[in-house]
Amino acid sequence: MTNKTVLVTGASRGIGYQTALHLAQNSYRVLATARSADKLRELASRNDLITGVACDLLENTSMEILAQTIRDNDIVITSLVHNAGGLVNKPFTELSDDDWNLMWNTNVMSGVRLLRTLLPYFEQNAHIVTIGSMGGFQGSEKFPGLSAYSTSKGALSIWTECMATELKQKSISVNCLCLGAVETEMLQNAFPGIKAPLKASQIARFIADFALNGHRYMNGKILPVALSNP
Numbered sequence: 202m203t204n205k206t207v208l209v210t211g212a213s214r215g216i217g218y219q220t221a222l223h224l225a226q227n228s229y230r231v232l233a234t235a236r237s238a239d240k241l242r243e244l245a246s247r248n249d250l251i252t253g254v255a256c257d258l259l260e261n262t263s264m265e266i267l268a269q270t271i272r273d274n275d276i277v278i279t280s281l282v283h284n285a286g287g288l289v290n291k292p293f294t295e296l297s298d299d300d301w302n303l304m305w306n307t308n309v310m311s312g313v314r315l316l317r318t319l320l321p322y323f324e325q326n327a328h329i330v331t332i333g334s335m336g337g338f339q340g341s342e343k344f345p346g347l348s349a350y351s352t353s354k355g356a357l358s359i360w361t362e363c364m365a366t367e368l369k370q371k372s373i374s375v376n377c378l379c380l381g382a383v384e385t386e387m388l389q390n391a392f393p394g395i396k397a398p399l400k401a402s403q404i405a406r407f408i409a410d411f412a413l414n415g416h417r418y419m420n421g422k423i424l425p426v427a428l429s430n431p
Contacts, residue, residue, distance in 0.1 A: 203275045203276070203277045204230055204274055204275055204276050204277065205230065205276075205277050205279045205324070206229075206230040206231065206232050206252075206276045206277065206278055206279065207224050207229050207230065207231050207232070207278075207279060207280045207281070207282065207412060207413075208231075208232045208234070208278050208280070208281045208282070208319075209221040209224070209231055209232070209233050209234070209281075209282045209284060210234045210235070210258060210281075210282070210283050210284055210285035210311075210315065211234075211235055211283075211284040211285030211286060211332075212231075212233035212234060212235050212241065212244060212253070212284070213235030213236070213237040213240035213241055213244070214235075214240060214385075214386065215383075215385040215386060215387065215401045216284055216332065216380075216383060216385060216401045216404060216405055216408065217233070217235070217282070217284040217285070218240075218244055218401070219401045219402045219404075219405035220282055220284065220405040220408050220409050220412075221233045221244060221251055222244065222247060222248065222251070222405070223402070223405045223406055223409045224409050224412075225247075225248035225250040225251045226248060227409070228250070229250065229413075230250050230252075230276075231248075231250060231251045231252070232252050232254065232270070232271070232276060232278075233245070233251055233252065233253045233254070234253070234254050234255075234256055234258070234267060234285070235253075235255065235256075235285070236255060236256070236257050237255065238253075238255035241253030241254070241255055252270075252274070254266065254267055254270050258285055258311035258314060258315055259306050259307065259310070259311060259314075261314065264314055264315065264317075264318040264319075265318070267315075267318070267319065268318055268319060268322070271319065271322050272322075276322065277322060277323075277324045278319065278322050278323045278324065278327060279324055279327055279328075280327060280328045280329075280330065280412040280413060281315075281316075281319075281323075281327070281328070281329045281330065281412075282330050282332065282408060282409075282412050283311075283312050283315065283329065283330065283331045283332060284332040284408075285307075285311055286307055286308045286311075286332065286354075286387075287303065287304065287307040287308065287387075288304075288347075288350045288387050288390055288391055289303060289304055289349050289350060290346045290347060290350070290390055290391055291346055291349075292345060292346055293348050296348065296349055300349055301349050303349075304349040304350055304352070304353040305353050305356070307353070308350070308353035308354055308356075308357055309353055309356050309357055309360060312331060312357065312360065313360070316329070316364065320368075323371075323373055325371065325372045325373070326372050326373070326374075326416070327373045327374070328373070328374045328375075328376070328412055328413075328415065328416035329364065329368075329373065329374070329375040329376075330375075330376055330377070330378060330408065330411060330412045330415070331357055331358075331360075331361045331375070331376075331377045331378075332377075332378055332380060332408070333354050333357050333358050333361075333377045333378060333379040333380070333423065334350070334351070334354040334379055334380055335379050335380065335381045335425060335427050335430045335431070336350060336351035336354055336431075337350075337351050337352070337353070337354025337355035337356075337357060337358055337379060338355075338358070338379040338423065338425050339355065339358075341379075341425070341430055342430055344391070344392075344431065346391075347391060350391075354379075357377065358377050358379065358423045361375050361376065361377040361421070361423065362375075362377075362421050362423065365420050365421030366421065369420070374415075374416035374419075374420040374421075375420065375421060376411075376415055376416065376419060376420065376421065376422045376423075376424065377422070377423045377424065378408065378411065378424055378426050379423060379424065379425050379426060379427070380404065380426050380427065381399075381425070381426065381427020381428060381429055381430050381431065382395065382397040382398060382399070382427070382428070382429050382430070382431045383397050383399045383400070383401055383403075383404050384396075384397040384399065384400050384401060385397075385401055388431070391431065392431050395431060397429075398428040398429055399428060404426070407426065
């Protein structure tokens with residue numbers, strides 16, 4: 202018997218943590234990934250439907266660990282919430298090649314590696330939701346210090362559109378939610394002292410519902426989800 206499961210990346214804190222928890226509280230099995238084993242254990246301790254796998258999405262060896270876990274537990278992925286990402290806040294003149302490579306690898310290549318490895322384990326009619334940013338939404342207001350971050354998130358949006366086209370023949374839908382200001386550590390790193398209009402637990406309810414149902418209505422869409430920017 203297969204275990205139909207929602208995969209949530211970047212689940213050790215903030216939006217990913219709250220999304221995984223909300224799904225499990227509503228009786229959905231969740232496979233949660235992040236680099237922190239301790240934080241994943243704490244998350245899994247809150248609901249028996251959550252399985253945590255500590256892995257670094259920048260490493261191919263971690264991809265194999267995740268794939269082996271899926272095989273060992275007969276998991277079929279019904280939805281993916283690809284929330285894992287990072288942020289560098291520096292003026293353009295101070296950004297090094299390492300900073301740019303970090304943003305590209307963390308915010309774009311992590312999704313590429315993940316999908317390349319795990320695509321065989323997705324069910325037909327599955328839904329992939331990439332978590333983008335208003336910073337990477339074309340035409341939105343941009344902010345100093347976030348050029349590398351916003352550029353990588355913009356690339357994630359285009360990758361989403363490309364994957365929607367390539368996976369259509371497999372009946373797999375791919376959409377991107379470009380989030381505005383949500384009260385998280387990442388927001389405070391980008392805009393110290395700002396007060397966001399939404400908590401992570403609030404946006405998590407929307408993301409979870411969209412992951413489960415949004416593909417019934419759209420595919421290949423880049424959707425702004427923001428009460429404010431930032």
